[in-house]
Amino acid sequence: MLQKRSEAGADRSTDIETVSSTFMDYGYMDERFRENPLPLKAHHEPCRYAIQLYHHVVGDLGVKGKHVLEVGSGRGGGSNYVAEYLEPASVTGLDLSSAAIDFCRRAHTADRLTFVEGTAMDLPFKDSSFDIVMNVESSHCYPSFDKFLSEAARVLRPGGLFSWVDARFDDRLLDLERSFALSGLDLVRQTDITQNVVQALDAISDDKKRVIEEKIPRPFRPLIMSGVAVRGTLVYNALESGKLRYLSKVLRKPDRAAGEEANYPFDWSAAERFDPGAGSTLRRFQRTKTWMSRYISSKKPTII
Ligand SMILES: C[S@@+](CC[C@H](N)C(=O)[O-])C[C@H]1O[C@@H](n2cnc3c(N)ncnc32)[C@H](O)[C@@H]1O
Helix, strand or coil, rough: CCCCCCCCCCCCCCCCCHHHHCCCCCCCCCCCCCCCCCCHHHHHHHHHHHHHHHHHHHCCCCCCCCCEECCCCCHHHHHHHHHHCCCCCCEEECCHHHHHHHHHHHHHHCCCCCEEEEECCCCCCCCEEEEEEECCHHHHCCHHHHHHHHHHHHHHHEEEEEEEEEEHHHHHHHHHHHHHHHCCCCCEEECHHHHHHHHHHHHHHHHHHHHHHHHHCCHHHHHHHHCCCCCCCCCHHHHCCCCCEEEEEEEEECHHHHHHCCCCCCCCHHHCCCCCCHHHHHHHHHHHHHHHHHHHHHHHCCCC
C-alpha cells in the first residue's frame, strides 16, 4: 500500500510551498494560454508555467479514461496535474530517484495516481500496458536514448501515443532524429518550442532568482541559477540564441497486427553526409589541438 500522507498525517497536496517544489521543468507559454488561461486551483497557480508545459504535452491527446505513464516524473507535479485535471483511468510516475519517489508518495494525494522507482532503460511494466507514455525534460540524462525509446514503444499498446519534450544542443539533432527514425514509432507531430520555453523563463526568472538567493548558499548560486535557466545564465542564453533547442514530439505505436508499418520522415542520405557525433568529436579534437599548440609555443625553451 503506498503511503501518500506525511508522517504527521497532514495533507501536503494543497500546501503552496510543497506544491511549488513539485515541478522541475522550464515551463511553457503560448498565445493559446495567454488568451484562454488554464483554469487552475489556487494552490497550483504558482506552477502555472510548468503546468502549461505538461498541458502542451498531453492536454489534447484525449487522456480521459486512459492509462498514462510518466517516465522521469521527478517530484511528481506533472503526473499529479494529469491525474487531478484530465480524468485518466490511471497515472503511473516512474523515476530513478528513490528520494523523489518517497517525496511523491507523501506529497500527492490524487486518486488513481501511483509512483514507482525504476529506470527508463528497463521499465518494470509488461508489454502494451499503457495508452500514453509522457516524458518531460528527462531523457537528456539517460545513458541510451535508443534503449529508452525501445522501452517506451514496448510498454505502449498498439495505437498508443508517446509524447516527448526535451532540450538538445544543435549538434546533437541529427543523432536524435536518427534515434526516432529507428524507434519503430510513427511521427504524429513535432514542434520546436524553444521560444515558448524562453517566454516562460522570462516570466518566472525573477521569482526563481529570489528563491535561490533566499535559500541557497552564495557559492552554489551560479550553478543552480544556470541549471534552472534564470535569465542571463549560460543555459538561458543557449536557449535564447537557439544553440540549445527545446523540442516537442508526439509519436504513435503502429498496430503491426493490422499490418501497419512505422512512418518517420528521415533523410538517411543527409545522415551519411554529416555525422554529428564525428563532427563534435572533431571539433573537440581541434579545440584541444589549438589549445595544446598555444600552450607548447608559450613554453618554448629559451636558448641561452
Ligand atoms: C529535470 S527532472 C524532470 C522531472 C519532471 N519530469 C519535471 O519536469 O518536473 C529529470 C528527472 O529524470 C529522472 N531520471 C534521470 N535518469 C533517469 C532514468 N534513467 N530513469 C528514470 N528517471 C530518470 C531524474 O531523477 C529527474 O527526476
